[in-house]
Amino acid sequence: MIACIFILTSGSSGGGSDLGSSIGYLFIIPPLSFLLWYRPIYNGYMKEQALYYYLYFFFGGWHLLFSLYMIIGIPSTGSAGLVQTIRMFIQGHLAAAIIGTFAAVGWIVQGAGNAFFYRQIWAHRKAAGHTSIRRRPN
Template identity: 50%
Template sequence: MSSANPFEHAEYSQTNPFADSNQIQADVPLTGAGKAEVGQDYTSYTQYGDSTTTTTPAGAEDSNLAAKAAELRRREEELAAREREIQAAQAEADRVRTQGKNNFPKFYPLIYMSIPAEIPKTHQATVRFLYNIWLALLGTLGLNFLACLLMLIVGIPNGAADLGVSLGYCFTITAASFLLWYRPVYNAFMKEMSMYYYFYFVFNGFHIAFSFYMALGFPSTGSAGLINMIQVFNAKKTFAGILCVFSTALWFVQFFANAFYFRKVHMHYNQQGHTFDQAKAQVTSSAVRSQAVQNAAWSAATSSRV
């Protein structure tokens, strides 16, 4: 009987079974491209892969980051601008829903104005009558201009000066009267704020004095009032004189009607308990809000340009 171990192999007898498997070396040389040779260490993991790595220059990486940051800022600004547009459109839609579209003046609407919708019912008659007085003022200015034109045609002294000044009144007094006393009294009855009443009292007071001054009709003042009317009739220019009569009468109507409603509005002002201190506080508060709005608008405009 043979004493040889059938499970023994010369290859295994020459190796240490407790050696690190990672350090086992090949006994048999391998052939072929990329094969391991005898004694080669298998712990090198870069043998079978690409041992070279691609690196990005630091300058190129910084420029890429800067470009991405600039793109993000641009998108944020676009989103912010779009959000502001949406908010403005929503605010306008809310205003139109609660008030209505701009309707005054009718030939070029700039503001919304509706006595039935905005003025309390108990004060609608007063505000409507004041509006009619303002419309009558427009007619008075137009008739006064025509009378001054006829005064120039018939040869009344200083007729050219009266015509030029009366034409200027047609534009300046129309705008000033609406903005300085009619619109304030409209807002006063709509919002019951003291400052609007004070604006009305100050500027309508000037208008009352101006109406009386125009009714007198001093030469070269742009008025076809009483004094100029007498000159026209003395010159026996009947048609021009009749226009001067109507002009004078309408200026007196302006004087008495505005004086009457000035007193009526002042009585309502006292009944509501408005005071001058309240008016000053409201003016100050409005100025602060306007400044805050201007600052916010300026900040938004400058940030959008950055």
């Protein structure tokens, strides 16, 4: 959001929509992240039920795609990713470009961490033998 404020003050044509979208993300992402991927994986590990793992994989996968979208940084989408940062460097708005670089690097670190944990949880689920079919004891 701070990077989008700098993009707005640099005179970018889509700066207002960037700032508005980033404020929306600030209020939407935390509760959705808790409900849609943090809570399911907690329940998955705690109860060892495959359904919770699949909920995490579905919504966590969408979050991975969203992270990639934010890393790219398409103008007027609320992202200060790579495209926005390169535009600010080219236009000579160094303050917005430097803050945008921090935002892009932050999204890259967050996306890489999310991908790492996604892979770790996938391996745990596979090693535990979880399937979508519930087996009854003989």
